[in-house]
Amino acid sequence: SCMQMIAKGTALYNKDAAHGTSDKRLKDVKVTVGQHVAEAGLWLQDWTHLGTLTVNGFQEGCCEVLSLDSLSFGTLLRKGPCELWQAASSYARAYARRASDSLSDLDMDTEALMKITDEAFSDALRYLAKEAERDA
Numbered sequence: 001s002c003m004q005m006i007a008k009g010t011a012l013y014n015k016d017a018a019h020g021t022s023d024k025r026l027k028d029v030k031v032t033v034g035q036h037v038a039e040a041g042l043w044l045q046d047w048t049h050l051g052t053l054t055v056n057g058f059q060e061g062c063c064e065v066l067s068l069d070s071l072s073f074g075t076l077l078r079k080g081p082c083e084l085w086q087a088a089s090s091y092a093r094a095y096a097r098r099a100s101d102s103l104s105d106l107d108m109d110t111e112a113l114m115k116i117t118d119e120a121f122s123d124a125l126r127y128l129a130k131e132a133e134r135d136a
Contacts, residue, residue: 001038001040001041001042001046001047001048001049001069001070002038002041002042002068002069002070003036003037003038003039003041003042003067003068003070004036004037004038004053004065004066004067004068005034005035005036005037005065005066005068006031006032006033006034006035006036006063006064006065006066007033007064007065007066008033008062008063008064009033009055009062009063009064010030010031010032010033010055010063011030011031011037011053011055011063011065012028012029012030012031012053012054012055013029013031013037013051013052013053013105013106014027014028014029014051014052014054015027015050015051015104015105015106016050016051016052029106031053031106037053037105037106038053038105038106039095039107040095040099040104040105041070042068042070042073043091043092043095043096043099044092044095044096044099047070049105050104050105051104051105051106053065053105081124081128081131083123083124083127083128084124084128086124087120087121087123087124087125088120090119090120091116091117091120091121094116094119094120095116098112098116
């Protein structure tokens with residue numbers, strides 16, 4: 001599984017009918033530069049995408065989508081400092097707790113995501129900054 005991020009242009013996300021589309025907020029949702037889709041693919045084992053991300057380059061110009069594969073992402077985390085791995089594990093647990101309430105490829109609650117990001121990574125980032133100062 002993988003997460004996609006819009007690097008240029010726009011795309012449309014639609015939740016598949018098989019996964020319930022009664023929520024009108026998940027039909028024809030415009031995804032723009034810097035937004036991502038299917039973050040759950042990075043943090044939840046055996047994640048299945050619940051919708052479709054489409055681009056229409058003829059109407060709105062070129063669209064570039066970056067994909068981050070979950071296996072490659074995990075390999076990179078494991079090669080980094082153990083503090084980063086621990087912070088990512090903490091974030092994954094918090095993300096999984098949130099995801100159990102509402103499953104979607106498109107998480108529109110950026111405030112909640114920022115909160116769990118701050119809680120999971122703040123200590124690791126402070127530690128790594130101190131290590132970088134010491135090594136400089």
